Every structure is written in structure tokens, then in C-alpha cells.
Amino acid sequence: MAEVGSQEVxxxxxxxxxRAGNxxxxxxxDMLNTALASACLMRRLAQPTPVSTYQHIARQAARVxxxxxxxxxxxxxxxx
Structure with a gap:
């Protein structure tokens, strides 16, 4: 049996x-946590709109x- 971390594994x-699924x-x-935090902030400031959702997607596009x-x-x- 091969060791974990070996090239064979x-x-x-x-x-x-x-690993890809993980x-x-x-x-x-991470996306859901970010969206939840963003939604909570938007709810405190104003009602969220579809535009704010797309803005959120655009801001996070480099990460995911x-x-x-x-x-x-x-x-x-x-x-x-």
C-alpha cells in the first residue's frame, strides 16, 4: 500500500x-458564506436586488x- 502523499497516490x-470534488x-x-455575509449586510442597508446579486458575482469572479x-x-x- 502506498503512503498518503506519495506520487503513486x-x-x-x-x-x-x-480531491477535485473536495x-x-x-x-x-466559501461562496455560500460570502453570500450570506453579503446578504446580511445588504439587508441591514437596504432590500437586496437582483442587481446586487450580480454585482456580488462579479466581485467574486476572480476567486471562483x-x-x-x-x-x-x-x-x-x-x-x-
Whole structure:
């Protein structure tokens, strides 16, 4: 059996798929936490609007792909 972190394990397709899935879940959790914090702030300042949601997506585009963020926030990519 190979040691964790070895090159053999890193090349294992199952390990690679699990790591990719883990990364995606971590990004989605980060998106939801950021969106929640943003929504709480917007609620205190004013009623959130669809425009503010798209502005939030644009601000976070460098960190997480727009397509993924739209899916998590349930926003039509075509509208973005």
C-alpha cells in the first residue's frame, strides 16, 4: 500500500477525483458564506436586488468560476 502523499497516490484517478470534488465543495461553502455575509449586510442597508446579486458575482469572479457561483446562488448564467 502506498503512503498518503506519495506520487503513486497522487496519480490515482479516484484520489484525484476526490480531491477535485473536495476543492469544489470548499469553494461552494466559501461562496455560500460570502453570500450570506453579503446578504446580511445588504439587508441591514437596504432590500437586496437582483442587481446586487450580480454585482456580488462579479466581485467574486476572480476567486471562483462565474458558472459555479451562478449555480450555487441559483442565478441564470445567461442573465449574468
Amino acid at each position: 497522487a496519480r490515482d484517478p479516484e484520489v484525484r477525483a476526490l 476543492k469544489r465543495l470548499a469553494q461552494e461553502l 468560476p462565474v458558472r459555479q457561483r451562478c449555480q450555487v446562488l441559483r442565478v441564470a448564467l445567461a442573465a449574468y
